[in-house]
Amino acid sequence: MSTREVILTGDTPTGQLHIGHYVGSVRRRLELQDTHDCYFLLANMHAYTTRSDYPDEIHYDTLEIVRDYLAMGIDPKKSAITLQSETPAIAELTFLFAMLLPFNRVMRNPTLKDEIKIKGLGDNYCFGFPLYAVGQTADILAFRAHSVPVGEDQIPHIELTREVARRFNKLYCGIDENVEDDDPIMEENGVFPIPRADVGKVGKLIGTDGINKMSKSLNNTILITDTPKKVKKKLGQLYTGRQSMTDPGDPESSLMQYVDTFITDTDRAAELKDKYVRGDNIGDGHIKVEIAAAISELLEPMQERRAQYDGDDDTVIDIIRDGTERANVKTEETLAMAKEASGLGFFTRKISF
Numbered sequence: 001m002s003t004r005e006v007i008l009t010g011d012t013p014t015g016q017l018h019i020g021h022y023v024g025s026v027r028r029r030l031e032l033q034d035t036h037d038c039y040f041l042l043a044n045m046h047a048y049t050t051r052s053d054y055p056d057e058i059h060y061d062t063l064e065i066v067r068d069y070l071a072m073g074i075d076p077k078k079s080a081i082t083l084q085s086e087t088p089a090i091a092e093l094t095f096l097f098a099m100l101l102p103f104n105r106v107m108r109n110p111t112l113k114d115e116i117k118i119k120g121l122g123d124n125y126c127f128g129f130p131l132y133a134v135g136q137t138a139d140i141l142a143f144r145a146h147s148v149p150v151g152e153d154q155i156p157h158i159e160l161t162r163e164v165a166r167r168f169n170k171l172y173c174g175i176d177e178n179v180e181d182d183d184p185i186m187e188e189n190g191v192f193p194i195p196r197a198d199v200g201k202v203g204k205l206i207g208t209d210g211i212n213k214m215s216k217s218l219n220n221t222i223l224i225t226d227t228p229k230k231v232k233k234k235l236g237q238l239y240t241g242r243q244s245m246t247d248p249g250d251p252e253s254s255l256m257q258y259v260d261t262f263i264t265d266t267d268r269a270a271e272l273k274d275k276y277v278r279g280d281n282i283g284d285g286h287i288k289v290e291i292a293a294a295i296s297e298l299l300e301p302m303q304e305r306r307a308q309y310d311g312d313d314d315t316v317i318d319i320i321r322d323g324t325e326r327a328n329v330k331t332e333e334t335l336a337m338a339k340e341a342s343g344l345g346f347f348t349r350k351i352s353f
């Protein structure tokens with residue numbers, strides 16, 4: 001059995017991946033895939049929370065996300081790319097964990113509330129929409145993950161996950177509530193380690209609207225597949241509110257976040273920032289052109305790698321099947337442990353592929 005720490009994170013196939021995913025989560029995954037047991041989940045069931053009337057698009061986006069993973073450098077031999085809908089232990093744990101969480105606690109989750117507002121769901125969301133927050137606790141705990149590389153919007157979900165893990169370990173494994181989260185007893189005597197959120201330097205990349213988080217559902221993204229021309233055009237639309245090149249600029253603006261994130265020459269980044277903040281004859285347009293060039297330079301090798309999988313669904317599906325098989329070994333083991341601890345264990349079962 002592997003003694004390496006387990007990493008679980010994933011993406012919902014509500015569209016293609018964007019540079020916010022890269023800097024917020026995928027870049028960190030690349031650093032971890034040599035030294036950790038990594039599972040990257042395609043959360044296709046969760047895509048149905050807002051798009052159940054578009055099953056073909058969800059199916060298509062699921063394959064596209066895998067192409068984006070491969071483009072960004074995720075290596076399917078090292079990391080298991082896993083399909084949520086074919087990992088049944090996740091659904092079963094979701095049901096069980098839903099019993100351990102007060103309804104009002106789930107509904108208080110600020111990320112859920114934000115999503116309802118930003119995506120304009122009003123009162124018209126399905127029962128499964130808030131349930132996905134419970135589902136996400138099961139996504140993570142099914143793998144007995146130690147760490148979850150995510151953007152900052154996911155912190156409330158990880159906090160909920162930590163609560164479920166603590167409650168389960170206390171209720172069904174007799175772990176005293178005063179035991180610290182990182183005490184080895186938690187994992188030795190309990191079923192679940194208490195997972196940490198691993199938020200990188202760029203926890204929230206602002207979208208090309210200059211206001212909201214870059215988000216698949218908000219039409220404010222720069223996609224991994226965008227051509228240099230498209231990148232330049234989209235960045236051109238980035239709202240800054242600055243009137244002239246001699247206006248002192250805001251160092252915290254979205255434009256400066258892009259400079260910090262994508263201009264890899266740190267001297268040049270510092271120079272641009274200094275001129276911008278002082279209003280030293282530097283226009284937003286000029287800065288945007290430099291950022292666009294840096295982003296396209298980052299994307300070029302990704303797009304070359306991605307092109308190898310264009311139109312080849314069979315290879316992509318083989319990669320998912322292999323990753324999902326590995327995920328089922330891990331998650332079935334967790335499920336059996338959880339059932340045994342919680343009174344649901346009667347006999348063992350086997351899932352075959």
Ligand code: ATP
Binds near residue numbers: 023
């Ligand atoms: P949706 O609009 O459907 O919610 P999304 O663009 O927010 O899509 P998710 O699938 O919800 O993408 O997020 C996948 C992962 O990428 C999460 O860890 C999330 O925190 C991270 N992420 C998404 N957008 C950004 C961003 N703009 N900056 C940093 N991290 C991000």
Ligand code: MG
Binds near residue numbers: 215
């Ligand atoms: Mg999201």
